[in-house]
Every structure is written in structure tokens, then in C-alpha cells.
Amino acid sequence: MIDSDQHPQPILQVLGVDTGGTFTDFVLFDAQKPSAPLRIHKVLSTPDAPERAILLGIDALGLTQSVASGRVAIIHGSTVATNAALEGKGVRTAFITNTGFKDLMTIGRQTRRELYNLQPAAVIPPVAAELCFEMPGRVDSSGRLLDPLADKKTDAQLAQLKERLQAANVEAVAITQLFSFLNPEPESKMKAALQDRWFVSASHEVLPESGEYERAIATWLNASLGPKVQHYLRRLLNGVSPSPLAVMQSTGGVMDAEYAGNMPVNMLLSGPAGGLAAAQFLGKQTGFTKLLTFDMGGTSTDVSLIDGSIQLTNEGHIGPWPVAVAQVDMHTIGAGGGSFAYADAGGMLQVGPQSAGANPGPACYGQGGSRATVTDANAVLGRLQAKYFLGGDMALDLVAAEHAMDALATELNLSRQQTAEGIIRIANEHMVRALRVISIERGHHLDEFRLCCFGGAGGLHVCALAEALELKQAIVPNQGGVLSALGMVVAPKSRQLSQAYRTIGTTDTLSPGHQGLSESIDLDQLEQTLAALQQRGINQLLDEGIEQDEIRCELSLDLRYRGQRFYLNLGWKNDLKAVTEGFHRQHEMRYGHRLAMPVELVNLRCQVSAPAAVEQLPPWATNPKGCAPASAKEEVRLTGIEKPVAIYWRPDLIAGQTIHGPALITETVSTTLVATGWRAQVDKWGNLQLSHG
Known part of the structure; x- marks a missing residue:
């Protein structure tokens, strides 16, 4: 367990932090002034040490002194467990099971990923043979001990096991005995004997359900990720102490960091779950409780469905491995703002799943990127306006974006405009296909739902996706560009x-x-x-x-x-x-x-x-008597749109104001394209309610 100092001072502010592949997002709620607007901020992520970006953001928000005095409650969505699992960078972990069953995870379910491939690629087992160990302690299907750890032999058996584990130089241990969910006694004895030396996960604590393979994978993932997650949370706790720190779980709820470090397998969808927690909150607030959501970030797009409440599943995957612990039911594709566009071997334009990430990022970010991405396509088409990007705090390098687009256009024998439009269409089609998988293919009628977009890139694509799905209504939430961070604040x-x-x-x-x-x-x-x-x-x-x-x-x-x-x-x-x-x-x-x-x-x-740390958000500014609705900042001509496009600054809009497309509604963290034939109305919480026709 991770120790954290007590925080005797009253909590004055609540800070939600979401660490993404490209940006780390912040949402700050002032508990002293609950009617004051939320403060939001973004910094580029620091993948080598994620806590560094968090501390930089805290300093930029002027919270360093308040955090040091224990007056800020910090709720964090972390990608540390996710990235370590996807990249195979967990610690060296031993697997202990019953005598005769050490090949359990190597054999798996004997199912083919490619049904008609007669020469499938070999799958590397999660645990090498030399790290698989056998012990007595067999339990039958009724919970009766068949092969107990006998009292006289137990000490000798466990002492020998310790010697073998030390010789194998492992950092963590995963224990999975058959039917341990009916009788955990053998696993408990082994864990008690080993936990003073290693990080130990026992399957009856991680996943007390049937299915020995799925239970073994969940326990192994928890053990292999545990030391990394604990070390990360300790570093972060040291940086924010004595302020309290909580962590978002994959189910859309939060847990104190001192407990979260023991169950990292429950953090594999920590960040995306925050977005769904905020979307569910928004649905209850607005009365639209049936939402089809897509979170388009820099690296990927996550789609999900909310039917009154967040839908959970026990059939998730992380890389090639099944994750049978409860998590939000989400479908993820490699189509984000930073997804690379390229010509395949047949000369056809493709988008994703590889991404530019935070470093070097899209070419238009001016960080050295030279390959065309979805964000570069939006910049070339004028949908991202340089002077309004991140409120003008980050300059867009349009020349670099054009050079990257021209290089790809030459390869495809297309114009710059055709290439950029093609990238957008393909990225949209990827997302539409994913949205159909999560909704229509599961028996839901789309006419009952509204499309809800968030993530920094979501607003630029929402109208096109809604039209492709034949939806007439959509929502662009207030703070949609940092909605996952907002979810940390409003999640229970x-x-x-x-x-x-x-x-x-x-x-x-x-x-x-x-x-x-x-x-x-x-x-x-x-x-x-x-x-x-x-x-x-x-x-x-x-x-x-x-x-x-x-x-x-x-x-x-x-x-x-x-x-x-x-x-x-x-x-x-x-x-x-x-x-x-x-x-x-x-x-x-x-x-x-x-x-x-x-x-x-x-x-x-x-x-x-x-209840969540924050249960009510401040209302959007209403129209003071005698004040006119906000006017457009300017009008521009955009490629592919016949009419002049009005540009609005979203913070200037007032509740009840209606904007007719085509228009660009810009804000610090994202941009929304209101397409021709669509209109956007600002509701009393600042959300953009989009309607077509």
C-alpha cells in the first residue's frame, strides 16, 4: 500500500488531470466559488515521466502553494498501466499455479485470431516457461481441498519456492490456483509467505470468477504492472503531498491512490473512462440520457454508448490479452488527430493506426514532425485557425503542414486539397464504422440517441459523423476538449x-x-x-x-x-x-x-x-438585459465550403444564442465546425446543442 500524508487543511479546490498520448489536460473547480467558471489548461505530455507534465500544469495554474498546503484534491486519469501493458514493459513476473498446470497461459483458449490462416504467426506466451512454477493446493469444483499445503510440508515448500523465485530474479508474483474463487486458502497462504519480498497478486482478490485462463491473465497483468504503477504513484504523491490524490478506474469511478497502486489492472482504461463519466453527468444534467459518444484525441478515438448509465463489460482486451475485470464498454480505433496518413503498397491513401504522438506530433505543431496527419489536414483546409489555436498560446506551423501534405500528395498524384479532404473522409469512415459496431450491431436504434463528441479533435468531425449515421441531433459539451479531465472531477x-x-x-x-x-x-x-x-x-x-x-x-x-x-x-x-x-x-x-x-x-x-467531489457545475453566462449575443470575430473562406465561414470565440457566447452553419466555434482546447445546414444553440450549461435541417 502507498502511504500518503494526512491533509488537515480544508479542500478549497478540486483538480481533474487526464494524461493523454499528446496532451495532459487540467480542469479546476473552485469549491470556495462554486458559481465561478471552471479553469482549464493543457500542456504537452511527457511520456518518459508523466508526473512531470502534471507538476508543470499545477505550476502554470498557480496552484503550487495551494497543493503544498494540502488544499487541492487531485483526481487523476493515468495511462501508465495502459502503456506498459501495450508495450510489454511490465516487470519480470513469476506465475504460480497448481501442479501439472504451469502451461495454462501458454495453451490459452486454443482459439485462432485468423480463422483461415493455416500458418498463423506464433504468439509469444505472456510468461516464459522458466518463470512458471507449480505448487500443491488443488481445490475441486465444489471448493474442497484435494491437495492441501500440508502443515509439516508447507514451510519447506514455501522456502524452496522463495529460493527459486530469487534465483529467477523476479520483481512480482502472480498466483492462480484452480477454483480459488471457491476456496482461497492455498493462495492466501502463498501470498502471505511471499509479499514481504515481492509484489504479489492472488487471483481470488483480482478476479474471483470462473475461467482459469482469463483469471490467470488478469492476475499476471496486475502483478506485472503493479511495481511500475506503484513507483509512478509514489513519485506523483511526493510531488503533490500533502494534497490528497485519487485515481480513475476503468469502470468510471475513482479510488484513493494508496489503494489503486495495488490493483493496476483496474486502471487500464483510466483516461477514457473519465470522458464517459463526464458524458454521463452531462446526460443527466441536460436530460438527454441516451448518448452515442466518441472521444477523438491525438492518438486514438474511443467510442461508446450510454443508455442512462455507463455500460460495463468483462470482455475487454489489452493488446492480445483478454481483460475479464469490469471496465467501460468501449471500442477503440487508431484514428486520432495525430494519426499518420500514408500511401499503401497499392498506392491507396490510408490513415492510422500509427500516430505522431506528443513527440514530434503533427507537422503543424512545429516540433519536427514531417509526416501528414489528420490534424495537418484540418489545418491545411483552414478548419484549424492559427491565431485561435490553444487560445493563441501555441503557434501553428501551417507551412510545415503544407509541406507534409504536398509530399504525400505527390506520392498519390493528387492535389494538396484533394489529399487533405481524402484524409478527413477516411478518418471519418473509420469512426463511423466503430460507432456502428457499438450501437447498431448490438441491437440499439440510433434514432433514440444523440451523438456526443469530445476530445481535442472531436468538434471538427461531429457534423460529418452525425450525417453519416443519419442522426439529426448532436452535443458538443462545454470543456469538450478536456472532458476526460472534467470526468475526474464529477466521477463518484x-x-x-x-x-x-x-x-x-x-x-x-x-x-x-x-x-x-x-x-x-x-x-x-x-x-x-x-x-x-x-x-x-x-x-x-x-x-x-x-x-x-x-x-x-x-x-x-x-x-x-x-x-x-x-x-x-x-x-x-x-x-x-x-x-x-x-x-x-x-x-x-x-x-x-x-x-x-x-x-x-x-x-x-x-x-x-x-457522491463525486463535485456534484454541480456552474451555469453558463446568461444574456444580461440589454446585451446583444456575441458577434463573429471574422469571416473566412475555407476549402471545400462554398459560403463564407463565420468564426466565433466560444467563451463570448451566451446561453440561448444560436449560430447557423457554416461556422467555426473556437476555444482554448478545441474547435467545432458547424457544417452547412446545421445550427448550434448554447444551452444553460454552455454545451452546444447541434441540430440539422
């Missing part, structure tokens, strides 16, 4: 807990042919298990200083048809028949059919949460 403290609970249902009194659970489950036993799970989550929040009456709990069940591998999650309302019928309906919506088969209860889940 929370925990997601799970426990395996497998029971097969039999025929009940539902409609003919349906199979249910009501005759096969002891309801009292189920309620007792759920109550124990709930209390465990409550205790964790109580340990963080949350008051009992502030904690809220939501219970749910994972159900599937017998014989299926994957399951659906449904809320629990103490009614077995209702939850079974709900499963049939949800299965039919998702997959197009329901089956006359027994239903299996796989896992129990509990979400416990407490």
Missing part, C-alpha cells in the same frame, strides 16, 4: 465487486418453452451471498473516509444459457422470475433470438458508490 468514488455463483435453472412457470432459475436457487442463500459482497464493498469505501449514509449499492447477476461461454448482466430486484425473463428479452435484443434452454447464474456483482 466507487468499487465494482464480483463473486462466482454458478447454478443451472430448470423449467419454471414462465411462458411455454422458457427456462428459468426460480426452482433451482435458494433465494435466502443468494441474498446472504449478495449481502456479504455488498458489505465488503461498503467497508472499502468506509476505509476511505466515506460516511455510511452517503454510500449507494447496486446489485446485478450474470446469466447465460447453459453451454454458452459469454453472459449478460441484469440488475437484481429480488425476483428470480423477473430477472430470468429480462435475460431472455436482453438476449433476443442483442443476438436476435431466445432459446428454450436452462438459464445459468454465473456471477454476482455489486457496485458501491459515493
Whole structure:
């Protein structure tokens, strides 16, 4: 556990920080003046030491003294775990499992990624053979010990294991015993013997669910990332102490940094989850609770769907590995503002997934980049105006962007304008395809949703994407360019807990042919298990200083048809028949059919949460009596747009003001293109409500 100093001073400000691939974003809320506008800031990220950019931003915001006096609550979305996992830069980690099962992660699920490739590339196993160790402690499917760590032999066995681990020069240990989620005793004994020397992860703590391969991968990821994440959080804590530090989890809730360091596998979608937390908050604030979101940053675009609440999944991936811990249901593609454009072997224009990142960045950033990117295409087409970019604090090198575009245009035998427009169209098509995957292909009707964009580049593409999806309504949030950082401020403290609970249902009194659970489950036993799970989550929040009456709990069940591998999650309302019928309906919506088969209860889940650091955001400036709406700064002619394009400075707009396209609405952190035929109205919170026709 990471120690942090106590903060006796009252919290006066709340700072949300999102570290991205290109920029580190800041949103500051003043608790002394809750009606004052939020302050926002951006600095270029420092991938070699992410905390350096954070401390630079704190200094630029004039918060160094307040942080040093413990008066600023800092909530952070970190990419340290994500980047280390994607780049294979976790620490040297040993894997311990039952006797006879050390090849568990090498064998995997025996599924092909390329079904018709007869010569697939070999997949390097996550743990080398020499780092896989076997120990007794076998548990059967009922939780009974078959091969216990005998008392007389245990000390000798563990002492020998320690010697082998020391000889292997490992920094972390992952323990995954079969059926440990039913009886964790062997894993607990091993962890207690090893944790004084190594960072140790036990599978019954990381993922107490069935599926030995997925549980092993999650435990290995947690162990291999643990030392790196802990070291990073210690450095950051040292830099901001005595101010409190919390970290965003992959589920869209925050956790104190001292606990987060022990569970880095729960931080793999830390940054993107912040954007969804803010989008959900925005939906509740505006009354539009069905949102199709896309977060277009510098490196990638993350798309997701919010149907009243953030959708979670246990079927995520990080690189080639499954991540079965709960995380926001998100589809990510390599199409961001910094994505490279290039000609492929056939001479066709392609965009992404490789990106310019923070260094050197797009050519127009003037940091030495020489290859054309999506951002360069927007600059060449005039959609990024140099004098308004980052409020004029960062000069755009338009000449460098044109040179990069001309080099690619020559290769493609196209004009500069054709090349730039082609880059935009291809990037848009990548994002449209991803948005369809997360919505239409899952049985949702798009006419019920509004498109919500955020990220620094999102506003330039929102109208084109909405038209491609035949949507008439869209939202560009206030502070959309730093929405993930805003999400850190408005996200609740929370925990997601799970426990395996497998029971097969039999025929009940539902409609003919349906199979249910009501005759096969002891309801009292189920309620007792759920109550124990709930209390465990409550205790964790109580340990963080949350008051009992502030904690809220939501219970749910994972159900599937017998014989299926994957399951659906449904809320629990103490009614077995209702939850079974709900499963049939949800299965039919998702997959197009329901089956006359027994239903299996796989896992129990509990979400416990407490109010966010900030529950109300200040309203946007309204029109004082006698003052006219803000006027355009100027009009410009843009490539590909027939009419003159008016340029507005977003902070000057007033609530209720309507702007008709074509127009550019600029602000410090992003630019919104209101396309021809669209109009934008400023709502009372400063969001741009876009409508077409």
C-alpha cells in the first residue's frame, strides 16, 4: 500500500488531470466559488515521466502553494498501466499455479485470431516457461481441498519456492490456483509467505470468477504492472503531498491512490473512462440520457454508448490479452488527430493506426514532425485557425503542414486539397464504422440517441459523423476538449465487486418453452451471498473516509444459457422470475433470438458508490438585459465550403444564442465546425446543442 500524508487543511479546490498520448489536460473547480467558471489548461505530455507534465500544469495554474498546503484534491486519469501493458514493459513476473498446470497461459483458449490462416504467426506466451512454477493446493469444483499445503510440508515448500523465485530474479508474483474463487486458502497462504519480498497478486482478490485462463491473465497483468504503477504513484504523491490524490478506474469511478497502486489492472482504461463519466453527468444534467459518444484525441478515438448509465463489460482486451475485470464498454480505433496518413503498397491513401504522438506530433505543431496527419489536414483546409489555436498560446506551423501534405500528395498524384479532404473522409469512415459496431450491431436504434463528441479533435468531425449515421441531433459539451479531465472531477468514488455463483435453472412457470432459475436457487442463500459482497464493498469505501449514509449499492447477476461461454448482466430486484425473463428479452435484443434452454447464474456483482467531489457545475453566462449575443470575430473562406465561414470565440457566447452553419466555434482546447445546414444553440450549461435541417 502507498502511504500518503494526512491533509488537515480544508479542500478549497478540486483538480481533474487526464494524461493523454499528446496532451495532459487540467480542469479546476473552485469549491470556495462554486458559481465561478471552471479553469482549464493543457500542456504537452511527457511520456518518459508523466508526473512531470502534471507538476508543470499545477505550476502554470498557480496552484503550487495551494497543493503544498494540502488544499487541492487531485483526481487523476493515468495511462501508465495502459502503456506498459501495450508495450510489454511490465516487470519480470513469476506465475504460480497448481501442479501439472504451469502451461495454462501458454495453451490459452486454443482459439485462432485468423480463422483461415493455416500458418498463423506464433504468439509469444505472456510468461516464459522458466518463470512458471507449480505448487500443491488443488481445490475441486465444489471448493474442497484435494491437495492441501500440508502443515509439516508447507514451510519447506514455501522456502524452496522463495529460493527459486530469487534465483529467477523476479520483481512480482502472480498466483492462480484452480477454483480459488471457491476456496482461497492455498493462495492466501502463498501470498502471505511471499509479499514481504515481492509484489504479489492472488487471483481470488483480482478476479474471483470462473475461467482459469482469463483469471490467470488478469492476475499476471496486475502483478506485472503493479511495481511500475506503484513507483509512478509514489513519485506523483511526493510531488503533490500533502494534497490528497485519487485515481480513475476503468469502470468510471475513482479510488484513493494508496489503494489503486495495488490493483493496476483496474486502471487500464483510466483516461477514457473519465470522458464517459463526464458524458454521463452531462446526460443527466441536460436530460438527454441516451448518448452515442466518441472521444477523438491525438492518438486514438474511443467510442461508446450510454443508455442512462455507463455500460460495463468483462470482455475487454489489452493488446492480445483478454481483460475479464469490469471496465467501460468501449471500442477503440487508431484514428486520432495525430494519426499518420500514408500511401499503401497499392498506392491507396490510408490513415492510422500509427500516430505522431506528443513527440514530434503533427507537422503543424512545429516540433519536427514531417509526416501528414489528420490534424495537418484540418489545418491545411483552414478548419484549424492559427491565431485561435490553444487560445493563441501555441503557434501553428501551417507551412510545415503544407509541406507534409504536398509530399504525400505527390506520392498519390493528387492535389494538396484533394489529399487533405481524402484524409478527413477516411478518418471519418473509420469512426463511423466503430460507432456502428457499438450501437447498431448490438441491437440499439440510433434514432433514440444523440451523438456526443469530445476530445481535442472531436468538434471538427461531429457534423460529418452525425450525417453519416443519419442522426439529426448532436452535443458538443462545454470543456469538450478536456472532458476526460472534467470526468475526474464529477466521477463518484466507487468499487465494482464480483463473486462466482454458478447454478443451472430448470423449467419454471414462465411462458411455454422458457427456462428459468426460480426452482433451482435458494433465494435466502443468494441474498446472504449478495449481502456479504455488498458489505465488503461498503467497508472499502468506509476505509476511505466515506460516511455510511452517503454510500449507494447496486446489485446485478450474470446469466447465460447453459453451454454458452459469454453472459449478460441484469440488475437484481429480488425476483428470480423477473430477472430470468429480462435475460431472455436482453438476449433476443442483442443476438436476435431466445432459446428454450436452462438459464445459468454465473456471477454476482455489486457496485458501491459515493457522491463525486463535485456534484454541480456552474451555469453558463446568461444574456444580461440589454446585451446583444456575441458577434463573429471574422469571416473566412475555407476549402471545400462554398459560403463564407463565420468564426466565433466560444467563451463570448451566451446561453440561448444560436449560430447557423457554416461556422467555426473556437476555444482554448478545441474547435467545432458547424457544417452547412446545421445550427448550434448554447444551452444553460454552455454545451452546444447541434441540430440539422
